[in-house]
Amino acid sequence: MFEEPQPNLFSFNNPLGACPTCEGFSLVLGIDSDLVIPDKRLSVYEGAVAPWKGEKLGKWKDAFVRSAAKDNFPVHKPIADLTREQYNYLWRTRGGINDFFKEVEQNLYKVQYRVLLSRYRGRTTCPDCNGYRLRKEALYVQVGGKNIGSFARCRHVI
Numbered sequence: 630m631f632e633e634p635q636p637n638l639f640s641f642n643n644p645l646g647a648c649p650t651c652e653g654f655s656l657v658l659g660i661d662s663d664l665v666i667p668d669k670r671l672s673v674y675e676g677a678v679a680p681w682k683g684e685k686l687g688k689w690k691d692a693f694v695r696s697a698a699k700d701n702f703p704v705h706k707p708i709a710d711l712t713r714e715q716y717n718y719l720w721r722t723r724g725g726i727n728d729f730f731k732e733v734e735q736n737l738y739k740v741q742y743r744v745l746l747s748r749y750r751g752r753t754t755c756p757d758c759n760g761y762r763l764r765k766e767a768l769y770v771q772v773g774g775k776n777i778g779s780f781a782r783c784r785h786v787i
């Protein structure tokens with residue numbers, strides 16, 4: 630593997646190899662799920678989704694609870710006990726957490742939404758390279774069933 634014609638492809642320190650989304654830093658500024666759901670012992674119904682509170686934003690919770698019932702999502706189950714599928718549903722379904730933050734981002738001209746967003750933003754693992762720092766083309770290369778990124782992550786350098 631060290632005799633590849635373009636070894637720079639496998640270096641996140643090189644623009645040729647670095648993931649274009651996080652520029653090789655492995656982290657991006659995004660919505661931090663630990664800030665959105667700080668207490669995973671709570672259920673959605675009990676208010677696990679931190680921003681879905683108050684007179685106005687609490688309506689997101691009410692709407693989610695209503696539509697979740699139709700989809701057999703367990704609104705009374707603690708977040709920690711949800712299956713991966715159910716957890717993904719909470720984020721990705723229509724009216725879920727991702728939709729909520731999309732709406733927040735569309736309202737950033739209002740100061741209260743900017744404050745709200747800053748409260749839940751943090752450095753999160755890059756969604757494109759999964760923290761492997763390398764661009765997709767480099768991650769396609771596999772060594773012993775592992776992509777080159779998993780070596781990069783444990784040794785920090787190649």
Ligand SMILES: [Zn+2]
Nearest residue numbers: 648651755758
């Ligand atoms: Zn990345």
